[in-house]
Amino acid sequence: MPIIEITFYLFAAVLVGAAVMVISVRNPVYAALFLVLTFFSAAALWLLLEVEFLAIVLVLVYVGAVMVLFLFVVMMLDINLAPLKEGFIRYLPAAITVAVVMAVELMMVLWVRGKFGSEAFESPVPHPPDYNNTKEVGEWLYTQYMLPFEVAGIILLVAIIAAVALTLRRRPEAKRQDPARQVQVKRDDRIRMVKMKSETKVEE
C-alpha cells in the first residue's frame, strides 16, 4: 500500500520541518504555533500506527490544553529577547556538547534495536475493522498496568499540590463579595434610627 508510505513521509516531513521552525523562528508566538503543528503531525503518525486513543489524547491534551498554556505564557510574559541572545556565543560549546551527547544516545538506542529504517521495527499487524484500540488500552491499563496507573494518579496529585503551593497568592487588599452574608443581612444591620430634637429657631 504505497498510500500509507506517502502519508507517512508527508506527515513526517511536516513534523521535522515544523520542529526546525520551532527553534528557528524569532517570534516566540510563532514558535508555539509551529509546536502545535508538530504535535498534530505526530498525532497523524500515531494514527498511522493504529493507536487512535493516544493520537486523540495527544491532540486533546497537548494541542488543546498544554499549548494553550504555552501560548498564554509566551504572549503574556514580559520576555525581552535581546538579553536572551547575548549569551549565545558564550554558551555555544556547552550547547554543542549537550547536543552531540543526545544525538549519540539516540543513535545508540537505534543501533541496539537493529538498523535504521522501517525494517528495524515491525510494522503493526492490520486489525479488523471492529478492533477497538481504546478498549484494548483499557483492558491492559487497569489490570496488568494498574500500579503505574495509580502512580500516575499520585503524580497528578503532587502536581496539583505543587501548582497550588507555587502560585496561590492571597490578596488581602482585594475587595470581594460574600453572597451568604449578603442575603443574611437584617434590617437592623443597615438602618439605625436616630432620635433627634426637631430643629428650633435660633434666637438672635
Add this chain to the structure above:
Amino acid sequence: MLAEYFPILVFLGVSTMLGVVLLGLGSLLGPRRPSSEKLSPYECGFEAFEDTRSKFDVRYYLVAILFIIFDLEIAYFIPWALALDTLGTFGLFAMVIFVVELVIGFFFVWKKGALEWE
C-alpha cells in the same frame, strides 16, 4: 482499518489545498500599495501606549494548570469506560483508588481557596 481514515485524509488534503490556493491567489493577484499610514498599528485612534507583553497575575496560570491536570484525569476515564464490562470488580476498584487520589487533590484545591476568584 486504516482505509477507514482515507476520507479524513482527503478532507485534510482538500482543506490544505484550499487554504494554499486562496492565500496564494490573494497574494499573487491582489494589488499591493503599502504606505506608512496603512502599516501603522491603527489607522485612527490612539498610538499604542506600551508593549503587548506585560506582567500579569500568576493566578491565571493556576487555573490553566488545574484545567490540564483534571483534563488528563478525564482522559483516563475513556478507555476505562469502554473496557469496564471485561474489567470486572478489579478494574472498578483500580479506578476508585485513582478517583480517590484526585478527589483528595480536588478538596485540597477547594479548601485552599484556589478555585475562588477574589
